[in-house]
């Protein structure tokens with residue numbers, strides 16, 4: 599049997615399960631976020647026999663015969679109950695090849711065999727962030743078995759060499775994390791443009807005063823970009839705010855902007871949420887920040903997701919291509935006045 603087939607046929611109880619035998623016709627399997635209840639004497643006996651045969655993990659072919667014998671049921675019924683246990687997220691597929699809190703968590707939430715270790719090994723992450731690790735992000739990512747190359751940007755430094763180093767690092771990477779550059783800064787715009795020019799997706803995140811944001815996750819040629827988000831945020835801005843925005847860009851052109859004031863603990867919290875999201879996109883799990891961002895405000899105690907749709911004519915992600923004309927367009931010769939008759 600090949601390795602993927604082995605993973606598909608190896609059964610184990612999902613981490614976090616507690617099995618409660620309520621009575622001879624009811625058994626409950628309870629997890630942190632959900633509880634599954636099986637009823638009727640036949641189903642209860644079958645489920646308990648399957649759980650006993652699975653133990654700490656077993657091949658499906660080794661589970662069916664002993665469970666059928668113990669519960670005195672047809673093997674087809676046991677097969678059906680195994681499918682029910684898989685469908686209701688009580689059993690998981692795959693061997694726990696690597697252990698640790700992150701692998702336990704993924705075995706709990708994942709619907710596929712535990713291939714987290716493979717996904718982590720394949721991911722190559724580049725993280726661009728201000729020098730000094732504000733928010734302790736490098737610290738948070740350490741120890742995840744995720745390869746992260748960190749590019750630091752010291753406030754006040756010229757951006758050109760940093761963009762050059764970033765471009766080089768991106769050649770061998772699968773995802774870029776851009777942390778704590780003010781979204782409106784010319785430097786963030788340069789990073790956005792660099793990512794859009796290639797194929798590596800980029801997750802933006804930052805803490806700006808009382809607001810923390812995770813996202814957008816920009817997939818080149820696919821989703822709205824950071825400039826689309828900036829333009830959307832400015833939609834309702836008045837003239838004075840637009841002028842201040844332009845002044846900010848002028849004053850911070852070609853240099854790494856200063857980090858804005860932020861609560862030292864709030865920034866750690868948002869950095870942690872950014873790290874969770876960066877890990878999710880690095881291992882290819884569905885992302886809530888693709889085509890949007892999640893905003894956290896200090897003092898509000900709530901997170902809100904905002905969608906960002908592409909801005910028609912965004913000069914970052916919609917390069918001005920030649921205007922298309924219909925195939926049967928007529929282009930009459932211009933009439934030149936004053937030409938010799």
Ligand SMILES: [Zn+2]
Pocket residue numbers: 822823824825826827908909912913914915916
């Ligand atoms: Zn755009």
